[in-house]
Amino acid sequence: MKCPACAHPLAEGAPACPGCGLTRDALDAGCGVIPKLWKRASSPSADLTLRELNALNRRIAWFERTFPQVHLSVVAARTPQSVPPSAYAFWLINRAAFGRPAPPSRSYVVLFVLDAARGSLSLTVGYGLEKILPEPDLQSALDAGKSALSAGRLGKGVDASIRKLRRLLRRNLRTFRSERSRP
């Protein structure tokens, strides 16, 4: 795996990142309280309007119909200045009780974190999906939302990233399955 803050390669169970010194305790202390997340798309920072949240919840339902094993969430939050947004997303996906209202079949977690104040959208995937969605694909899903986000159209930006992620995941799953079925 890679350090969520500086992307330095990290050995499983390493006490601290050899690149930037990040530890799990420091991340916990820096990130603070886990935001309350009610729906698949929620906006503790109030940056997404109710209309945008409703549209995103519909988009997420559409995404999850294609991938019944995936639980996708969008959180619009103010992330702490001392923590890189990507590290915050990593912390949240590991700390928040994602998937609690979901059936146990949804075992793969995908999380977008939007921080409108910092102008950042982060995307992180839980254990088991990182092989199917490598870093360059996550980046290209984020890039799909960039122009709308920088124009201040936050809901549209996240929406474009979700649609791009769906295309990439479908493509990668096809490749993954055909490779596995080879003798």
Ligand SMILES: [Zn+2]
């Ligand atoms: Zn690091």
